[in-house]
Amino acid sequence: MNNSPIQFSSDAPRLSVVIPVYNEEDGLNALFDRLYPALDQITSQFALSYEIVFVNDGSKDRSAAILAMQYEKRPDVTRVVLFANNFGQHMAIMAGFEYARGEYVITLDADLQNPPEEIRKIVRQLEEGHDYVGTIRENRQDSWFRKSASRAMNHLRDKMTRITMTDQGCMMRGYHRRIVHLVSQCEEANTFIPALAYTFANKPIEISVKHEERFAGESKYSLYQLIRLNFDLVTGFSVMPLQIFSILGMLLAGAAGSLFLLLLIRRFVLGAEVEGVFTLFALTFFLIGVMLFGLGLLGEYIGRIYQQVRQRPRYMVSAVLEQAKS
Structure with missing residues (x-):
């Protein structure tokens, strides 16, 4: 410059x-x-x-x-x-x-x-x-x-x-x-x-x-x-939004692992539980929403790179x- x-x-x-x-x-x-x-x-x-x-x-x-x-x-x-x-x-x-x-x-x-x-x-x-x-x-x-x-x-x-x-x-x-x-x-x-x-x-x-x-x-x-x-x-x-989603991904992965262990312990202690199915559905939809939003945010950055490399007036x-x- x-x-x-x-x-x-x-x-x-x-x-x-x-x-x-x-x-x-x-x-x-x-x-x-x-x-x-x-x-x-x-x-x-x-x-x-x-x-x-x-x-x-x-x-x-x-x-x-x-x-x-x-x-x-x-x-x-x-x-x-x-x-x-x-x-x-x-x-x-x-x-x-x-x-x-x-x-x-x-x-x-x-x-x-x-x-x-x-x-x-x-x-x-x-x-x-x-x-x-x-x-x-x-x-x-x-x-x-x-x-x-x-x-x-x-x-x-x-x-x-x-x-x-x-x-x-x-x-x-x-x-x-x-x-x-x-x-x-x-x-x-x-x-x-x-x-x-x-x-x-x-x-x-x-x-x-x-x-x-x-x-x-x-x-x-x-x-x-x-x-x-x-x-x-x-x-x-x-690039902080991308960094935020990286941290959020690690937190959600930790939470999902903890939930898995909790459900596994309850399975052996209390036996099969049908009531937890709807909770799992809610958590699944929440995680899907977070992932889609993260993909959209990543797409914003990639889209700007795409617009830039075309070098149109x-x-x-x-x-x-x-x-x-x-």
Whole structure:
């Protein structure tokens, strides 16, 4: 891996904001109305230039057309990357990293749950020398179930991966160019960008940011997709689940041996017992369930190896709207 210092072009902006977009036609104009004024204020406060990199992740509504119109209005600071298909939020961010030119890169969702005005807080931390700025959502505007499940998964992920992120679900984060460069060099087919970036950080920090209700539409992450995302996170950064099942297998083998000895002793002391048959059935079904779950977990790791060795492109870009370089 090449760790040589990153060279910046003299005309490159210092700040790049990367925004993945998927079926957000109802809220994009509201995003534009708040995003550009917020960044214009940051420009004057911190004396830095900016660009916005929108990545349309194969939207099936009018999102691509709305982004194209916005590019026509502000071509000086707007770049639009159009995917040929839907490849997922994290692949959209990876593409945004590839096309972003700034020394600082901030990721932001398009649904306005993270207010664009909070970008100022992240820029301040980056200016103070932090290379990774994580965020924690204040007064989170989600359902009780979603918040409870998120806390449980945060705790589980922290124990398994040793990656400390208080709020893994908040995608509004800041990265120094060095971190972006290292993340872009990783060719993993499945990854979780905030966790991956954290492993490269020398001076990380977490700050609190405001959280609002979605301006329009609903979350693009279903329960199944959230489970898949957490599988990617755990299996991508730790082999502890496999180690847990190895220990569990040894414990169950010991318990099964002890049960066998107990039944053997009872057979000679008390004679044949019909009542124990149903207990054995229950134990058998339990052990079968544990073995099937363990095989499924092993399959998750093997499946990721299979996806990786095929070396297929992680995403396909159909077009990029940007000003021609002079």
